Amino acid sequence: MDDSSGEVIEKRPVLWFLTAHWASVLGSALVTIAGCSWLFLIVLHAGGGRAASNPYLGILIFLVIPAVFFAGLILIPIGVWLSRRRIGLGLGTAHNRRATFQRLAWFFGIMTVVNLAIASQLTYRGVTYMENTQFCGQSCHIMKPQFIANHASVHRSVACVDCHVVPGAGGFIRAKMNGTRQLVEVALNSYPRPVPPALQSNELAPSGETCEQCHARGLDIGSRLIVRSKFKDDEMNTPTWTVLMMNVGGGNAGGIHGAHMGPGVEIRYRATDRTRQTIPWVEYRNTGTGATRTYAVPGAKPATGPEFVMECADCHNRAGHDFEQPDQAVEGALAAGRIPIGLPFAHKVAIEILSADYLSDEDAIRKIPTAFAAFYAQKYPDIAAKRHADIESAGETIASLYTNNVFPDLGVKWGTYKTNLGHTDNAGCFRCHDEAHATPEKKTITQDCSTCHNPIAVDETSPAVLKALGLDQTLSKRLKQ
Ligand code: HEC
Ligand code: HEC
Ligand code: HEC
Ligand code: HEC
Ligand code: HEC
Incomplete structure (x- = not known):
């Protein structure tokens, strides 16, 4: 092969090396096609409108195309190395070869810098894209219920990952491994229907890494008035009102937050079922006062299995996406x-x-x-x-x-995902506050109706409290005939 003479090599343009082996040809083609289509699609994506809100476009731009780009990037040097081996079988002078490969090295040095600049952009955008709510909720069909419910919740502007992924590389990789498993399950049509609550599958990130990045644990929230309108089953759909003054508290002020999460307080529990609805054993510890109290349901089967430390999601389990009855x-x-x-x-x-x-x-x-x-x-x-x-x-x-x-x-029906915040849909607070959990000294976890809230009015048609607050007219007027 006269290709392989040293003289000829020296005169060869750099491009020759890119075309001398099928692997580098393919690689260059992939990089170029991916680069061009990426530029085109990114303009479309940035343009907004209907096209931009299509999650599959995002998958294309941020995941598929970058994958093609990187594959091309890897193929090019492999092809060059292979062709170099072919031509470099000792023909030509050592000097010529050195000069040629020096030029080649320069070329690749520059190309790599350019490519790395593009690639780092691709990776960065890919990662940010995978963190956005649209990706989590819409690209992955099985999470459609949570996506829709999240949209109607107070946390609609909080990204799914802010509650589901521990910040940092470890959390990201763990979440993506879970996500990949779910993708495989979707592909094989073997995913669980419904997706089990995250608490049940022990997949929820600790609140210190999620909720508490935005909400301060020790904040004294004080009392909160809850006014809820309901309607009777009669011909008039007669409105009734329930008014509760919730004793939320927090920090050293006690109340609901302070009692479970105040400074030095730690409450642990064990459950006999995966949904954590049956909790026969609870321990209260306060490092500030040195108190430790262990509550158990007499005669109940002792719970084995993991011990959980009580935190935000034990009560606010539906904060991210609540489903109604x-x-x-x-x-x-x-x-x-x-x-x-x-x-x-x-x-x-x-x-x-x-x-x-x-x-x-x-x-x-x-x-x-x-x-x-x-x-x-x-x-x-x-x-x-x-x-x-x-x-x-x-x-x-x-x-x-x-x-x-x-x-x-x-597989998501009415009541598949129930709230633990309260005691109407689920046992909720009453999983522990049932007067059955007792210490050996017979101290129980209270169910006194006014400890957590003052039920000022329950299903009343014309509660005095609304008049006192000047709300009766306003609220009635809002009801559209
Ligand atoms: C404010 C925090 C928060 C946000 C935001 C949030 N989640 Fe959740 N998510 C939770 C909690 C807490 C649970 C555990 C619920 C349980 O175990 O009862 C959960 C559970 C889940 C589950 C398991 C099934 C279920 O409903 O229990 C899926 C799937 C899920 N979330 C997807 C999403 C998606 C998709 C988004 C974004 C559209 C999202 N989450 C946003 C807090 C959040
Ligand atoms: C990225 C920040 C962020 C994270 C993470 C976050 N929240 Fe929130 N949360 C907010 C904001 C902002 C509001 C106020 C929304 C509003 O009033 O429109 C809010 C409101 C709330 C409310 C009040 C709801 C109401 O009805 O007024 C509760 C309860 C709550 N969050 C609990 C949680 C819990 C529990 C978690 C963790 C599972 C969590 N949040 C994670 C930002 C966050
Ligand atoms: C023992 C159960 C329990 C735990 C644990 C708990 N909360 Fe609450 N939280 C409540 C209840 C009950 C309310 C009253 C509001 C309601 O009933 O809707 C409330 C109210 C709130 C509010 C709303 C206050 C408002 O302005 O209306 C926020 C925000 C909140 N909690 C965040 C958190 C965060 C963050 C954590 C974890 C650090 C946490 N909670 C732990 C039971 C709990
Ligand atoms: C896992 C068990 C458990 C659950 C669930 C639970 N609590 Fe508690 N709660 C406790 C324990 C334990 C104590 C502290 C008892 C002690 O002081 O020894 C406590 C104390 C309290 C106190 C203070 C009582 C007092 O006498 O001052 C309030 C208020 C309270 N809880 C509200 C709630 C509310 C509201 C919910 C539901 C949203 C709830 N708890 C759910 C275990 C639980
Ligand atoms: C351990 C705390 C705790 C105790 C004890 C407790 N509750 Fe509640 N209660 C709650 C919480 C939390 C909610 C939910 C508030 C919400 O929906 O945001 C609630 C909600 C309610 C509601 C409104 C339900 C609805 O339909 O919206 C009524 C009524 C009520 N409680 C009555 C009672 C009565 C009566 C008792 C005494 C047997 C009692 N509660 C004891 C914590 C408690």
């Missing part, structure tokens, strides 16, 4: 005027319709508005005629309450 969903929509309170029996009928089974979102969207309208057509034909538009839009609202909370294809 049918009555809560309907009450929220009535209070917001999305279902007019003037439609007779709207509360009762809407809850009944929502509680039925539907095969899919589409099935629910088709059947729910029809069922709601059918009730009025049958029982109140004059109202059905006069308020046709209201009934139609209320029907659509009720369908959306279903699709925001129930995901038949993902």
Whole structure:
């Protein structure tokens, strides 16, 4: 092969080396194609609008294309090395070869700097992209319920990773390994339906690394007034009110936060089930006062397994994405005027319709508005005629309450994910505060109704407290007839 004579090598343009072996040809092609398509797509992405909000575009820009780019980057030197080996089999003078490879080294030095600049941008953007809510919630179909619920929560502007990933490289890698496992599960269609609550699978990052990056543990929050509107199942959908003064406290001030998470306080517990609903053993320690008290349910099977230290998510387990029960969903929509309170029996009928089974979102969207309208057509034909538009839009609202909370294809039903903050949906606080957990000295964990809150009014139609606060008129006026 005269290719391999030293003279010829010396005159060869650098580009020759890139084309002398199929591996470097492929590599250069990949780098160029990836680079160009990346530039094109990034412009599209930065342009905003519909295209930019498509999560698959993001996957392309930040994950697939960079992967192609890096693969190309690796192939180029391999190809060059292979072709160099081929031509360098001793032909030509040593001087010529040295000169040629010096030029080649320069070329690659410069190219590598340029490529590294692009590559570091790609990696950086890829990492930031993987941390955004859209990636977590939308690209990964199985997390659609949490994505939708997160959008309706106070934490809608908090990224999924701020609660789910411990800051730093270790946490990121762990989260991506989990994510990769989930991707494989999605591909094999073997993922658990529903996805188990993170506390249950012990996958939740400690609150010190997540919640407490934004909320101070020791803050004294004081008392908080909760005013909740509910409705009766009667023809008038009569509104009632529940008013609680919550003793949240915190730090040295005691109260709910102070009692479990005040300075020096540590509460540990053991559960007999993975959902942590049955807790037969609890220990309270206070390094400030030196007190240690161990509470157990007499006669209960002693819990083995891991010991958990109580923290934010033991109570606020649904802070990131809360799902409603049918009555809560309907009450929220009535209070917001999305279902007019003037439609007779709207509360009762809407809850009944929502509680039925539907095969899919589409099935629910088709059947729910029809069922709601059918009730009025049958029982109140004059109202059905006069308020046709209201009934139609209320029907659509009720369908959306279903699709925001129930995901038949993902195994998420009403009540699949229940809150521990309270004692109505779940045992919640009463898992421990049941007067059954006792120390050997018979001290119990209290269930006294006014320790955690003062229930000022419970389901009252016209509570004096609302008048005293000047809220009765304002709140009633908000209810749309
Ligand atoms: C404010 C903190 C917070 C944010 C923000 C948050 N989560 Fe969560 N997430 C939690 C907590 C706490 C749990 C544990 C719930 C439990 O065990 O009951 C959880 C559990 C989960 C689970 C397990 C199933 C379940 O619902 O319990 C998934 C999946 C999940 N989160 C996905 C997401 C996605 C996707 C986002 C972003 C769209 C997100 N999370 C945002 C705190 C958060
Ligand atoms: C990235 C910062 C951030 C993180 C992380 C975070 N939060 Fe928040 N949280 C906020 C902000 C901001 C608000 C106020 C939102 C508002 O009022 O619109 C808030 C509000 C709340 C509220 C008040 C809800 C209400 O109804 O007013 C609770 C409770 C709460 N967070 C608990 C938690 C818990 C528990 C975690 C961890 C699982 C957590 N947060 C993680 C920023 C954060
Ligand atoms: C023992 C259960 C419990 C623990 C543990 C707990 N909380 Fe709370 N927290 C409550 C209750 C109950 C309220 C009252 C509000 C309510 O009922 O909606 C509350 C209220 C709050 C509020 C809202 C205050 C407001 O302005 O309305 C924030 C924010 C909050 N908690 C954050 C946290 C954080 C962060 C942690 C962990 C460091 C934590 N909580 C630990 C039970 C708890
Ligand atoms: C894992 C068990 C456990 C759960 C769940 C739990 N607590 Fe507690 N709670 C305790 C223990 C233990 C103490 C301290 C008892 C002691 O002082 O010896 C305590 C103390 C308290 C106190 C102070 C009581 C007093 O006598 O001053 C309040 C208030 C309180 N809890 C509120 C709540 C609220 C609200 C919830 C639910 C959102 C809740 N707790 C859930 C274990 C629990
Ligand atoms: C260990 C603390 C604790 C004790 C003891 C306790 N509660 Fe509660 N209660 C809560 C919390 C926390 C909530 C939830 C507040 C929220 O929804 O944000 C709640 C909510 C409620 C609600 C409103 C429920 C709703 O429909 O929204 C009522 C009513 C209520 N409690 C009554 C009682 C009564 C009656 C007792 C006495 C048997 C009692 N509670 C004892 C912590 C407690």
